[in-house]
Amino acid sequence: MLRDGTFIELNQKTFPNCHLHRSNSNDVARTEQLTFICTRKKEDAGPTNNWMAPADAKDKVRPIFDGSMKGRTMYVVPYIMGPEKSPYSKIGVEITDSAYVAASMRIMSRMGKAALDRLGSSDDFVPGLHSLGDLDPNRRFIMHFPEEKLIWSVGSGYGGNALLGKKCFALRIASWMARDQGWMAEHMLILGLEDPSGKVTYMAAAFPSACGKTNLAMMVSALESQGYRVWTVGDDIAWMHVDSTGTLRAINPEAGFFGVAPGTNAKTNPNVMDATRHNTIYTNVAMTAQREPWWEGIDTAPADGMINWKGETWTKGSGPAAHPNARYTVPASQSSSISKHWEDPEGLPISALIFGGRRARLAPLVYESHNWQHGVFVGATMASETTAAATGAVGVSRRDPMAMLPFCGYNMADYFGHWLAMGPKMKNPPKIFHVNWFRKGADGKFLWPGYGENVRVLKWMLDRIEGRVTAAETPIGCVPTASSLTLDGLSISRETMNELLSVNPADWTAEEDAVGAFFKKFDGHLPEAIGREKKALADRLNGSTVGVK
Ligand code: O2Y
Ligand code: MN
Numbered sequence: 001m002l003r004d005g006t007f008i009e010l011n012q013k014t015f016p017n018c019h020l021h022r023s024n025s026n027d028v029a030r031t032e033q034l035t036f037i038c039t040r041k042k043e044d045a046g047p048t049n050n051w052m053a054p055a056d057a058k059d060k061v062r063p064i065f066d067g068s069m070k071g072r073t074m075y076v077v078p079y080i081m082g083p084e085k086s087p088y089s090k091i092g093v094e095i096t097d098s099a100y101v102a103a104s105m106r107i108m109s110r111m112g113k114a115a116l117d118r119l120g121s122s123d124d125f126v127p128g129l130h131s132l133g134d135l136d137p138n139r140r141f142i143m144h145f146p147e148e149k150l151i152w153s154v155g156s157g158y159g160g161n162a163l164l165g166k167k168c169f170a171l172r173i174a175s176w177m178a179r180d181q182g183w184m185a186e187h188m189l190i191l192g193l194e195d196p197s198g199k200v201t202y203m204a205a206a207f208p209s210a211c212g213k214t215n216l217a218m219m220v221s222a223l224e225s226q227g228y229r230v231w232t233v234g235d236d237i238a239w240m241h242v243d244s245t246g247t248l249r250a251i252n253p254e255a256g257f258f259g260v261a262p263g264t265n266a267k268t269n270p271n272v273m274d275a276t277r278h279n280t281i282y283t284n285v286a287m288t289a290q291r292e293p294w295w296e297g298i299d300t301a302p303a304d305g306m307i308n309w310k311g312e313t314w315t316k317g318s319g320p321a322a323h324p325n326a327r328y329t330v331p332a333s334q335s336s337s338i339s340k341h342w343e344d345p346e347g348l349p350i351s352a353l354i355f356g357g358r359r360a361r362l363a364p365l366v367y368e369s370h371n372w373q374h375g376v377f378v379g380a381t382m383a384s385e386t387t388a389a390a391t392g393a394v395g396v397s398r399r400d401p402m403a404m405l406p407f408c409g410y411n412m413a414d415y416f417g418h419w420l421a422m423g424p425k426m427k428n429p430p431k432i433f434h435v436n437w438f439r440k441g442a443d444g445k446f447l448w449p450g451y452g453e454n455v456r457v458l459k460w461m462l463d464r465i466e467g468r469v470t471a472a473e474t475p476i477g478c479v480p481t482a483s484s485l486t487l488d489g490l491s492i493s494r495e496t497m498n499e500l501l502s503v504n505p506a507d508w509t510a511e512e513d514a515v516g517a518f519f520k521k522f523d524g525h526l527p528e529a530i531g532r533e534k535k536a537l538a539d540r541l542n543g544s545t546v547g548v549k
Contacts, residue, residue: 001099006152006425010282011291018280020287021100023158024135025310028284030160030167032406035142037172039410046105046411046537047521057143057152062153064139068097068131075102078116078125080108081170081239081253086345088183088241090174091115091125094164098132101162104281107256107329109165119420126150126173128164132157142167146176146409158283159258159327163252170237170253172409178239179410182425187216187403188238190250190348192339193458196227200339201462204238205354205435206258206403208384212437212450214259218271218337221455223486228455231339232271232332233348240350246427249347254332261285261326263297267452275298275334282328284309286321295322352461356435357384358469360395363436365448365500367477368464372423375432377533378477380416381515385438399518414527420529433461434477439500447500453490460485474503475540505541512538 001007007019018290037045038057045051052060075096082089092109096102105111119125128151133139140155151168153161160167174185188205192200207213217235221228234252243249259272261282266273276282276293286294289305294381302321308314309323332338341348357363357377368373381404399405401412408415423429435457437450460480463469471478479501487497515534 001103006100008285008287009291010293011475012478014277014290015280015291018276018278018282018293020282020285020293022309022311023284026137027135027158028323029158030406031137031140031142031156033139034140035073035406036144037409038143038145039147043525044410046408046413046525048405048408048412052143054145054147054540057141057145061141061143061152061154062107063130064133064141065152068133068154072097073099075099077102077105077111079105079111079118079165080115080118081109082251083345084110084118084345086251086347088239088347089118089253090169090177091119092128092165092169093125094128094267096130096162097156098130098162100157100281101130104163104258104329105165107281108163108258109255109330111290113446126169127473128168129155130154130162130164142168143438144172144409146173149173149177156542163258163291166237166254166258167407168428170239171404174253174409175240175407175415176409179414182422183242184238184240184419184422186238186240187236187407188234188250188351189213190233190238190340191217191219192231192232192233192341192348193455193462194227194229195462200231200346201351201465201497202233203352203354203458203461204240204350205356206379206382207356208358208398208403208405210260210387211251211356211358212268215258215264215269215451216454218335219339219455220452222452222453222489223459226486228459230337230455230458232335232337233339234332235344241347242422242425245344246425248350248426248430250350251347252332252342256329256331257335257441258327258329261293261295261307261328262320262322263326264295265297265299268447271337272330273329274336276328276330279334280328280330282326284323284326285328286314293361295326296320296324330460350430351465351512353430353432354435354461355379355382355432356437357382358387358438359383359397359436360385360438360440362481362511363434363439365437365439366433366435366460367473367474367479367503368461369434371427372432373420373529374431374477375531376416376419376423377530377537378432378434381418382434382532383514397514399514411522411525413522413527417527417532431461431465441496441499444469447496449490449492456486456490467517475505475537476503476508479514509538509541512541
């Protein structure tokens with residue numbers, strides 16, 4: 001890769017075994033519009049997925065694959081998604097003509113001999129065929145065939161389009177398998193919150209892309225001096241099973257972090273800044289004159305002599321030096337926040353599920369759902385406002401149930417039904433919360449400091465789980481009472497806290513109209529329980545009953 005320019009060597013003194021890869025400038029992010037779920041019946045893919053019939057999809061893509069690897073090296077990449085010894089792990093085999101993809105898969109999964117040894121002579125694996133093709137966006141397709149557990153991807157060498165273990169297998173194909181087999185494949189980070197006694201409580205959290213999942217999973221707690229510490233288990237995907245005792249247990253199917261670099265610094269994620277000092281592949285970042293990686297929002301100022309992500313000399317005013325979707329790929333084991341239990345074969349017991357989004361005006365800092373069914377409704381009605389980096393349009397609210405809109409491999413209404421069916425299988429279902437770190441005041445500034453201070457909200461959840469604090473009932477769920485959030489050491493006024501926790505029934509009634517319009521897409525498929533929860537919320541908003549629990 002160094003010889004043919006696929007990799008550029010970074011400063012080996014300050015960044016040992018770190019390399020820079022520059023992707024084609026038309027191939028810089030996963031492409032939802034070119035991603036298809038190919039099922040025999042269109043309704044099995046549902047109204048939120050692009051659909052193609054399997055035979056049509058293969059006829060369309062086969063000619064693009066034809067001869068595409070000629071003259072290239074073909075890599076056969078057997079890999080395990082999940083810890084090597086876990087009964088919940090699954091095997092994939094990716095065939096690719098990209099050395100960068102093979103090297104990245106080695107960081108992101110347990111790849112090679114471990115996978116072959118586990119597979120033995122079994123044919124129980126998910127095959128994935130990948131070729132860079134000619135990188136023409138008009139000849140780029142990411143095809144999923146969940147009925148035969150097969151992935152075909154051509155025309156892109158980037159991220160989720162090309163590292164087939166990640167979004168394609170661990171979410172789209174796995175969500176289909178999970179529905180059939182009675183488990184859950186979710187777009188969730190997994191973290192452990194340690195309390196002063198040393199007890200660790202595990203939580204899984206779903207946020208749409210660009211809401212800071214990796215930063216939350218790797219957080220340095222602002223309450224560390226009080227004995228509260230956050231341990232990382234995973235930053236993007238959780239596979240969860242109900243064990244024989246009725247406990248929901250989660251494994252992280254991945255072995256590394258494929259995180260977004262811009263905005264990452266010693267304040268937003270000190271753990272990953274340390275972790276990425278060695279053995280890291282950087283993609284589409286800029287490079288300083290000292291051959292060190294650089295991006296917008298890093299701790300150092302831009303300097304003359306930098307090379308931008310396209311390999312051109314960067315000058316002030318010439319645009320961003322790093323691509324906004326520039327990435328680091330780093331082994332999870334390199335983070336000092338990694339939990340000593342992150343590879344436990346049986347997975348970790350989950351006590352809380354958290355949904356979240358970026359809502360400037362609407363959602364309070366945190367609220368708790370009434371029960372599992374209500375929590376599923378909270379997840380199904382999630383939405384997040386777009387950032388400039390993602391779409392170019394700022395502040396447009398996009399509905400993203402359970403943060404799975406781009407990743408659910410089947411009809412999303414049936415997915416809600418699957419969530420509803422999972423609750424009764426659990427002896428003590430996790431409490432379900434919703435958070436919003438991004439609420440803004442009238443001056444347009446964020447009301448909550450975020451980052452390491454978010455541990456205060458996690459601590460409130462822990463106190464709720466343990467039955468130690470009260471909550472005030474609102475029409476949407478329960479919010480913290482004035483004294484139940486630990487705010488010592490934080491300079492935030494009572495008025496700001498009131499604003500952060502306020503629930504405005506008029507705003508929520510308008511939100512319910514938007515939810516209704518979204519649900520209309522699902523016609524006859526929407527589970528009745530979701531409709532009942534919607535009606536109950538409307539009634540509560542009309543009556544606006546408030547109390548203390
Ligand atoms: O643009 C890409 O290919 C990466 S998108 C991504 C990467 C890591 C974790 N999550 C995401 C996502 O979009 O949710
Ligand atoms: Mn993700």
